[in-house]
Amino acid sequence: MIDALLLQLGYNATLVTLGACLLGIAAGVAGTFLFLRKRALVSDAISHATLPGIALAFIVMVSFGGNGRSLFGLLFGAGVSAALGLLCLHWLTTRTRLGEDAAIGAVLSVFFGLGIVMLTIVQTMSVGQQAGLEGFLLGSTAGMLRGDALLLAVAASVVLSLVLFLRRPFELAAFDPAFAETSGWSLAWIDFAMMGIVLVVTVVGLKVVGLILIVALLIVPAVSARFWTDRSDGVILIAAILGGLSGYIGAALSAVAPALPTGPIIVLVGFAFFVMSLLFAPKRGVLASVLTHYQYQRQIHLRQGLLALAQGQPIYEALTRRLMFRAGLILPDGVATASGQAAAAKALLDENRWSIVRADQSFAAAATRYDGLTVIEEFLTPDQMNEVDGRIIAPRALF
Amino acid sequence: MGAEFVSLSLTPIIIGVCVAIGCALPGNFLLLRSQSLIGDAISHVVLPGIVVAFLVTGAVATGPMLFGAASAALIAVLAIEVVRRLGRIETGAAMGVIFTAMFAVGVLLLEQSDTSGVHLDVEHALFGNLESLIWLDAKGWGSLLDPATLRTVPVELPRMMAALLLICIFIFIFWRPLGVSTFDEAYAKSVGIATSSLGLVLVFVSAIAAVAAFDAVGSIIVIAMFICPPAAARMMTNRLGHQIAWSVIFAAFAAIVGYFLAGYGPQWFGDFNSVSAAGMIATISGVILAITAMIGPCRKRTT
Secondary structure: HHHHOOOOOHHHHHHHHHHHHHHHHHHHHHHHHHHOOOOOOOOHHHHHHHHHHHHHHHHHHOOOOOOOHHHHHHHHHHHHHHHHHHHHHHHHHHHHOOOHHHHHHHHHHHHHHHHHHHHHHHOOOOOHHHHHHHHHHHOOOOOOOOOHHHHHHHHHHHHHHHHHHHHHHHHHHHHHHHHHHHHOOOOHHHHHHHHHHHHHHHHHHOOOHOOOHHHHHHHHHHHHHHHHHOOHHHHHHHHHHHHHHHHHHHHHHHHHOOOOOOOHHHHHHHHHHHHHHHHHHOOOOOOHHHHHHHHHHHHHHHHHHHHHHHHOOOOOOOOHHHHHHHHOOOOOOEEEHHHHHHHHHHHHHHHHHHHHHHHHHHHHHHHOOOOOOOOOHHHOOHHHHHHHHOOOOOOOOOO | OOOHHHHHHHHHHHHHHHHHHHHHHHHHHHOOOOOOOOHHHHHHHHHHHHHHHHHHHOOOHHHHHHHHHHHHHHHHHHHHHHHHHHOOHHHHHHHEEEEEHHHHHHHHHHHOOOOOOOOOOHHHHOOOOOOOOHOOOOOOOHHHHHHHHOOOOOOOHHHHHHHHHHHHHHHHHHHHHHHHHOHHHHHHHHHHHHHHHHHHHHHHHHHHHHHHHHHHHHHHHHHHHHHHHHHHHHOOOOOOOHHHHHHHHHHHHHHHHHHHHHHHHHHHOOOOOOOOHHHHHHHHHHHHHHHHHHHHOOOOOOO
């Protein structure tokens, strides 16, 4: 396995692994735009629509006397039928009342059904080598010919450079379609180009990931990357890295286990990255959210406890007592310490200041920031603070 | 149309029609709620459910497999919801992440485990094998009235009929709340319909349809029947009742015509090998959709 990750398994396996890595990068970048444009599942329709093309290309090649194994020919057929599927999808969504989701489902199921019909025809043909066609369903890189591996690596790098070249208009269309239109880009053409690139990524990925799961290679890295950052450049970069790693590690692992289809392995590697992002990403991750929640809870409890202290009321709530004791504000029996008294006085003073601020229309902007936790000094200038403090009629001395 | 028809073609056709109608009925509501792709997601995750059930029990038994598939569907729906909420991402992307990962797990488990001796593989899960559901003991139309022979019909037939009955009862009972919450969710809430639980129950009923159908016909026909007949029906009418009636007609038509074309069509072209019935049924439903999308009276968006 280490050998595979270090590309020690021979020339073909190395080419395939590098190709899968490049493909993953291209898919990660292209998928990011698709995801940000909220059209992630269009790629599912595209990939399923490739099947009739593959089968038809095989039949055509065999009837012209070949053995139907030319990867280029099969992929060409796949591309043509995927483009047809895309046209049907476009026509259904623009010319009829069907929503995009229904159109996606209709195109993918009908094209796939037609593809299966043609596959059963292929299976009954007595000529040609039809055994390899099932590999397109789930991906199989085992026993790939050198020419095919080269084709894969070259195509993947071409797609990658295309995506990088068209990055700017794609970004515009994804984030601000109206602005893209006013600055002279045709949204229809950008969408068309985007779909074209997704189509090419899909077709190139057919042999590696398979048509059922290629959609994951486009969506999963982008969704994972979204957890880590809010900046579009960041999402693209991280999606590219995660996609590339998924392709690389997945293809390398599958070189060790040639009996297993490649697609599911790559997808699960990508999914592992997704789970890590979901759990551990700063700010948006689950762990970060849980921490923020507890921190907020702690602040509220401390605040309420201090106000109770300041007003001389006993604290009954167990969590509040525990938190305040741990912060050194009270003794175990609920009596305030010196620092507790000081903090309580400050809390009460702040509360009085806030109530003045909230009662006065001229502080309306600042008053909107009141949530019981915000430190008042951060929102008022020293002059305003003095003004507010001057209005506190009789500061209650409790201690 | 003699004895041979009854034993070889009658049961697959009835099963096909039941599957088509059973999926098209909930599909109408999913379509109107823009949740069509839930059917797609469910039919993909059924595979890992069935494989896990097989690995746990070690046998191809109906009960555990249906249970496994139904739990997988439920887990998928919950996981999609969790990912959507936690990640604040759109439903489509959340679905894409979950169902591909679960399908990948299913495929790997299947390929790794020793299922060579049993009737379980990825191609079967995708395409199904409608043609193989024959009723060998039938001796002609008279067998339909013979209780002893009737007991030997393929187990998929009564199971699918039961699922269809369940779906019909569900839609009949919840007709009014389903319709109201589909078209005007805010109003439905205000008159006291629990819209979110009703939506979940709808998804669950769809899962029952998908799971029951999956074993007999494979996942592709399930997706096609969830979407194509209702979509075609939507082109024909603006009324919910009429739409459902149209979708049932289209679904049954696609199932019957598709089966015959797959079984007998190639013979007309001089080829004696039949093609995949599931694929052909999906194709016919697509043809119906294409025709209605071109000439259906209500095909345009009314704004």
